[in-house]
Amino acid sequence: MEEYTAIKDHDAVSTLMTVPSIGELTARVLVNQGFRDLEHIEKAGMGGILKIRGMGEKKARDIMDEIRGTSGYTAIVVSEFFCPYCEKIVTISSEICHECGRRYTDGDEWVFLPDGGVIDEPLEALAEMDMKIAEGRDNEGVWYVRGCIQESMGAFESANECYDRVVEMNPHFATIWNTKARLATKMGRLKDATQAYRLAVDHRTMGSEVLYNMYSREKEVESPSQGDGAEEIVEKISQAKKMLSRARSTGFDLTSIKGSLKAAIKAKETGELEKAEECARDVVDHSRMAVLTFKLLEKGRRIMGDEELDTPSREGFKRVEDLVDQGMYREALSLAQELIRKIE
Numbered sequence: 001m002e003e004y005t006a007i008k009d010h011d012a013v014s015t016l017m018t019v020p021s022i023g024e025l026t027a028r029v030l031v032n033q034g035f036r037d038l039e040h041i042e043k044a045g046m047g048g049i050l051k052i053r054g055m056g057e058k059k060a061r062d063i064m065d066e067i068r069g070t071s072g073y074t075a076i077v078v079s080e081f082f083c084p085y086c087e088k089i090v091t092i093s094s095e096i097c098h099e100c101g102r103r104y105t106d107g108d109e110w111v112f113l114p115d116g117g118v119i120d121e122p123l124e125a126l127a128e129m130d131m132k133i134a135e136g137r138d139n140e141g142v143w144y145v146r147g148c149i150q151e152s153m154g155a156f157e158s159a160n161e162c163y164d165r166v167v168e169m170n171p172h173f174a175t176i177w178n179t180k181a182r183l184a185t186k187m188g189r190l191k192d193a194t195q196a197y198r199l200a201v202d203h204r205t206m207g208s209e210v211l212y213n214m215y216s217r218e219k220e221v222e223s224p225s226q227g228d229g230a231e232e233i234v235e236k237i238s239q240a241k242k243m244l245s246r247a248r249s250t251g252f253d254l255t256s257i258k259g260s261l262k263a264a265i266k267a268k269e270t271g272e273l274e275k276a277e278e279c280a281r282d283v284v285d286h287s288r289m290a291v292l293t294f295k296l297l298e299k300g301r302r303i304m305g306d307e308e309l310d311t312p313s314r315e316g317f318k319r320v321e322d323l324v325d326q327g328m329y330r331e332a333l334s335l336a337q338e339l340i341r342k343i344e
């Protein structure tokens with residue numbers, strides 16, 4: 001069944017790529033959003049296409065012009081990536097983002113990874129990483145390489161987000177804390193840098209969950225509360241909604257998280273700001289844990305499909321699913337991390 005969908009997706013991606021401005025990444029993003037043929041795209045129009053994450057005005061206009069046959073040229077799109085500044089899909093043929101106008105390269109031909117690796121074609125590699133992410137084939141290594149390339153492009157904020165994804169997936173990933181510390185120093189965030197350097201030394205002696213919780217808690221403390229409390233709650237609830245919608249892609253039953261979101265909104269309305277904040281934080285934490293657990297389960301299933309897996313591991317993954325069903329995300333994540341560590 002899965003294979004069948006993959007073949008159908010592959011056909012749809014190839015169909016969309018007959019349009020000159022639709023590269024593989026654009027095609028994949030469109031197919032992920034349910035656009036499987038050109039008629040469908042034409043019907044959606046500029047407005048419909050622009051609602052899709054990663055689609056910029058220039059790209060959308062080119063695509064529409066080409067589909068309607070009014071375009072005067074036929075460029076062949078080779079590789080594409082998400083611009084680390086405006087997050088729109090751009091082609092690597094240009095040194096300047098055709099959506100936001102930022103320049104990508106400072107003449108850096110090679111990127112030296114902190115773990116000793118070298119990337120000789122950074123933009124090609126970035127395109128490859130973004131494609132893996134769009135296809136759901138990402139892992140901590142993909143996010144790490146993506147972060148290193150974006151950092152070399154000077155896109156520090158975006159690179160930092162990539163490194164945070166690495167930490168979410170595997171807080172023991174080699175050199176990640178040194179990498180984060182170095183970037184924080186470049187960004188002038190000395191408190192972050194100090195924390196990261198400390199974890200670079202200490203992380204081996206800590207469990208994943210302790211490490212992850214310590215990291216996210218300290219990050220929260222670092223954004224000191226200021227100004228109107230109510231305004232801040234609105235922001236926290238909107239962040240909670242965003243995380244919950246990300247967790248929807250897991251297909252898990254998210255009743256307990258939705259309950260926390262409702263409680264947060266209600267508490268805000270009745271002026272119980274502290275409670276509202278607590279509930280919103282639960283939504284964010286649990287949604288994030290749900291997403292991570294889902295990824296680890298997928299990884300576990302892949303390994304199970306490929307190789308002989310001992311019975312305790314199989315039973316362990318079943319137990320993770322049970323914990324998820326019961327809304328015990330923290331326990332589910334911790335067990336899933338343990339299982340993956342054992343079988344990798």
Ligand SMILES: [Zn+2]
Binds near residue numbers: 086
């Ligand atoms: Zn851009």
